[in-house]
Amino acid sequence: MLEQQLVNGFTLGLIYALIAVGYTMVYGVIELINFAHGEIYMLGAFLTLSFISMGLPLPLAVVLAMLAAAAIGVLLDIVAYRPLREAPRLAALITAIGMSIFLQNLAMIIWGSRPLPFPRQALPAFFSEPALTFSDVTISWMQMLIYAVAVVLMVGLNLVITKTRVGTAMRALAQNQTAAALMGINVNRVITFTFALGSAMGAMAGIMVSMYYNTMYPTMGYLAGVKAFAAAVLGGIGSVPGAMLGGVVLGIAETLGAGYLSSPYRDGVAYAVMILVIIFRPSGLLGRAVTEKA
Amino acid sequence: MLGRKMTRATVLAAALGLTLGLSAGPAAAADTIKIAVPSPFTGSAAGYGENVKAGVVMKLEEINAAGGVGGKKIEAVYLDEQCEPREAATVSSSIVNDPDIVGIVGHLCSSAHLAALPTYVREGIAAITPTATNTTISSKSKDEKGLTWSFRNVYRDDFQGKFLADYTDKVLGLKKVAVFYENNDYGIGLKEAFIKEAKALGLTVVGEEAYKKGDQDYTPQLTKIKGGAPEAMFIAGYYPEGALIADQAKKIGLNVPKMGADGFDNADYIKLGGAAADNTYLTAPFLVETAGADAKKFIDAFKAKYKRDMDWMSANAYDAAGMMIDAIAKVGPDRAKIRAYLAGIDSPEKGYKGVTGVNYFDANGDCLKPAYVKTVKDGKFVPAPKQMN
Helix, strand or coil, X not given: CHHHHHHHHHHHHHHHHHHHHHHHHHHHHHCCCCCCHHHHHHHHHHHHHHHHHCCCCHHHHHHHHHHHHHHHHHHHHHHHHHHHCCCCHHXXXXXXXXXXXXXXXXXXXXXXXXXXXXXXXXXXXHHHCEEEEECCEEEEHHHHHHHHHHHHHHXXXXXXXXXXXXXXXXXXXXXXXXXXXXXXXXXXXXXXXXXXXXXXXHHHHHHHHHHHHCCECCCHHHHHHHXXXXXXXXXXXXXXXXXXXXXXXXXXXXXXXXHHHCHHHHHHHHHHHHHHHHHHCCCCCCCCCCCCCC | CHHHHXXXXXXXXXXXXXXXXXXXXXXXXXXXXXXXXXXXXXCCCHHHHHHHHHHHHHHHHHHHHCCCECCEEEEEEEEECCCCHHHHHHHHHHHHCCCCEEEEECCCCHHHHHHHHHHHHHHCCCEEECCCCCCHHHXXXXXXXXXECEEECCCCHHHHHHHHHHHHHHHCCCCEEEEEEEXXXXXXXXXXXXXXXXXXXXXXXXXXXXXXXXXXXXXXXXXXXXXXXXXXXXXXXXXXXXXXXXXXXXXXXXXXXXEECHHHCCHHHHHHHHHHHCCEEEEECCCCCCCCHHHHHHHHHHHHHHCCCCCHHHHHHHHHHHHHHHHHHHHCCCHHHHXXXXXXXXXXXXXXXXXXXXXXXXXXXXXXXXXXXXXXXXXXXXXXXXXXX
16 A cells, blocks of 8 residues: 555645646746746646647647647746836735736636546546556556656756757846846746746646546646645755656655544645755755845 | 615615614515525635525416415525535624524535524524535524424434444445545544444454645555455545545556445536446435435426426425425424424424425424435436335
């Protein structure tokens, strides 16, 4: 049973990690906690549903939903955050919360407030069949798919950040925005790219979740967003590998907490782990200790 | 212009009425008698509210087509409280302050009913709720003099929990059970009643786990429950989470019969749960298939009018409205007398024979009605092959 719980916790953790990288990338670049990121995750699921119901095949629907979510993320930045770039940080934070509420209600108007199932006929039937079975541990094809997608996306993301010019620009911006601008980096273009990349990852997480649990509803982004934010903080906000590690640690802590300690306190266990880490390592597991910028 | 003139005339009449000390009372409404129907008509529970309204509308049309009560038409005032306690409290004062309203059919949600109840008890107006199942209502239905003002023609949560434990043991013959409950008043109430009865019957409870409304991942708890090797699992909660639980239980190989209460009684349970919804047993206050001749007539009329299958909430609301109108017919449009009449319906002999069976109340205003069992087979709700009453 322990092994099975670990497998399930790991799956959940990878999904948190996919959402958490979006938080952490945006925070790393403009020091904004984008609370509307959970809604991008939700929109990823609903957009996929809409594309499938237009008759598109699943892979195409997923890619289109990711692109659309990236566009929404960019739009969000242009409409809501860019005008506040020079304003006190609290103003942008409150705007982010406002955008989150706006997108949630928009989704309720478009798709209704009742939970909807992921279209089963779009999924290959073998997805929910076991892929691997060792004694009493089962890993389904759906879980395998989540592992594969998460690993590919995260390795790809790391390559983008460490090996490409735009990735270098992102890192430069994270270190010092003014200096980066003086070096000729187009700051707004890099921020746009960051929002697009983070939103596409978040949308993918939403799509995987709605496929895995076979359901989607307009408020699904709230709790997932809070958990992923906790994962980003746990791993060290601003650090992409930290967000990945934080997501996995949180997912496993939550699953083991529910399975072995007390199921009513499931989320409590996850947050307690986060708080303990923050007490002893205030900058998170992989975060660098930085002095607050003036 | 005519409208404005009329408004002015009304204002004048009202002012005149005030100066005359309102001695004539609400003379304007002499040809109608009003009942209030407070329910959610917008928001996430609006679908349920529509079901209740559908039942009330049918009863009123039937009564008014036959000439009304004592030559007066009965009119329902539909008040939207969105299933929100604070909205229900607001609505409750507008109901008691309208002298034309003589009785209430509602509220739909237990939490809303509980929030409105103190006003009804204090101001003295009787309410029959067709759907609120929370046990706390029983202890809050009486005023200081011990008079009951709140009645219901639906069973209580603790009855459902006990009933499901009995059914698991006596009909399904399963002896090892696990309970997976939503961590709120509804889920905990059901769980405790179920476990109490299960233990009394000598069943073994091999798992007792909680979840939160809106959760998506239930595998940790289900994996733990599976470790206890139960023969049946009671899911004490509502259908959106219940469907996911059924689905995930199937995926981890926990293929045991699932038990559910009235919170599962929704077609979306099957839509969301898919094939995993099969082999679920749930309590229902009313079964279309085993109903009497009167009920069959009602069901057909309902289908003809609304172009959809009748659900138990509409049937209960139809009967609740029927009882209220019956009371008005017997004792007149007087709040206190209506209450006394309803409180007097305290045995099956005196009971009101409606489409949902014989309705009568105990001293707390609770109904004593049997429950039926539905099951999901091949993606459809069907009556369970064996009932228990």
